[in-house]
Amino acid sequence: MNKIAKLFITFISAVTLALASITSSFAKVEDGMIVLGSAISLTGKYSSNGVHTQNGYNMAVDRINKMGGVKVGGKSYKFEIIYYDDESNPKRAAQLAERLIKQDGVHYMLGPYSSGLTKAIAPVTEKYKIPMVEANGASRSLFTKGYKYLFAVLSPANQYLEVAIDLAVEKNGGKPVKIAQAFEQDAFSQDVRLGILDAAKRTGSKIIIDDKLPKELNDMAATLAKVKATKPDVLVVSGHTKGALTAIRQISEMKVDVPMLAMTHCDAAKLSKQHGKKSEYALCASQWHKNLSYKDKFFGSGKKYDKDFKKEFGYAPPYQSAESSAALLVFKDAFERADSFDRDKVRDALKATEMQTFYGNIKFGPGGQNVAKPMILFQVRCKGDTCENKVVAPTKWASDKFFHPIPKWSERG
């Protein structure tokens, strides 16, 4: 019995191996298809942003395929993506990346959602020398490891709120400011914090409160009471969507008056929808906004993208979708310039990318991060009960003037 079982297992594994080698020999480009792979969070705690990412990818695939596909060696190819659900779990994501590469024979990868999962996958793609264009991993540590096959279309995390400090100094007549900050203890938020430390050093500003919030953060009353007592010029908060929602809830309830409030994840948290007028004047870092005047021939402008996306998926695209769509434009451009499916040629072409998309300019720095696109800041502004995000910085893209200082709670209706 034991022998038979062993034989059976050997047989099964032999067949699997044979199948795997067959598929991998031609799977990368099949019948005029370029097959890309992606592990993506369709279930688990990142599932909403995972779906935004997937919708962004799909939107771009459809558009590129409809507009003639990718031309390599005089022939036109179409994009196709194999997705696996990584359950928002880094270990699972790394396994799935191996599976995509070894079993499905994928030679080009698209990134997952979140810095944590990208960190889990990057060593795998690096090991097999698979070029990966990712759109949702902003942690600085991704770009300091010397990865050669990783390319990110988004700005790294430390740049998220640096602009806010410059803005605060500018409003203070060029004089240094007092900063209070509260960051969750996770890779991304701590990277944002490093950016603030740099900006504080550069401008000579002083950090008077520097709280590290626990991951199970649900209450920051103590931090806010300190802010009330010390009266800083600017309060910076970053703790994903939970941090943004907790901060606005408690700032409004505790009537904390601070001239300037800068945050991350406002649009992911649907801040203006969930908190309404209480979120007014919050300054938020964003990778993209539909009103920016970047252009490309596939999606036209940001506004057009916004309209088409709404038509297709029934909701306004968050920046997670826009940057994901941009990742495919980068791949298409690189394939055409490489004019080959040789992985190293494609990698070199990616490295030399310099283009404009509706999402922004893209040019990769030595670590693979996008160095051509600045972060933007928008401010929540309300008219009656409807609140909107208005771009206020950098000045080049600003549609509205930055409102400063935030009126005191006693003067707000």
Next chain:
Amino acid sequence: MDFLIFQVPMLMVQASLDGILLGILFALIAYGMALQWGVMNIINIAQGDLVILGGYIAYTMYLAGIHPAWGVIVSPIIMYFVGWALYKLVINKVVDRDLFISILATFGIAIVFQQLMNFIFGADVVVAQSEYGTTMLFDNSVTLPNSKIFSAFVSLAYAVALVIYMKKSKLGRAIRATAQNARAAKILGVDTEKVYAATFGINAALCGIAGALISITLTLHPYVGLPYTVRSFMIVIVAGLGNLPAVAISGMGLGLFEEFADYILGTEFRIGAVFMLLVFILVYRRFKLSKKREYLK
């Protein structure tokens, strides 16, 4: 910046009130845990997830245009039946087994609940708005959200009601009898099966109330249940089983301790300090017990 709390005395008032108000809410969850731990000898890992589910019930009402504060009445009713069903489906099979099996079973329930909530309500963090405003004390230097005051009062009211119920009602007496000695209670005609189901239901109902309160004071997300389990576990460990005033005091005490640890040690040590306190208390208890034993010898 050194010890801001000593330079600005009003911060002490703020910290104390924040700690106590939040502590009372945690004490309510802990009381549910102590109750079913004492009666059924089950440590419920899914406690926090029951709380979050209760919160989502209130949030659903809020989305439907009903004020979320009504959740403190609707949510416990629904949650009672959820708890009751949970007992009939799973818990009754592990109630007489050893602690490890019940921990595994409730851990499994916790995972299923998390995934279900994620599936039904989505993975976004959500809040319900109570629009209760703020109470300002001492010339605006101490501010208390009315939602927190409301939640502390509701928690207290339910706790008092429950104590009276446990003392006066037939079911309450049966529950207490079962907790003291299940076999003896059975011999004397108590339907312990029914008592267990009711106890688990009452625990779930308490979680439902707490969840509804959390939806208007803090935030909801399918995966934030565990910290509530851990917190109530600690409160119960400190207070001991079957002693409601002790649970309330230890809840408030932990809340206070946490707030002050935040100011004095820094926010990053807030949770760490609570765990240190737990270790200290456990060691102290052991020390005290061993002394007692020597004395008895």
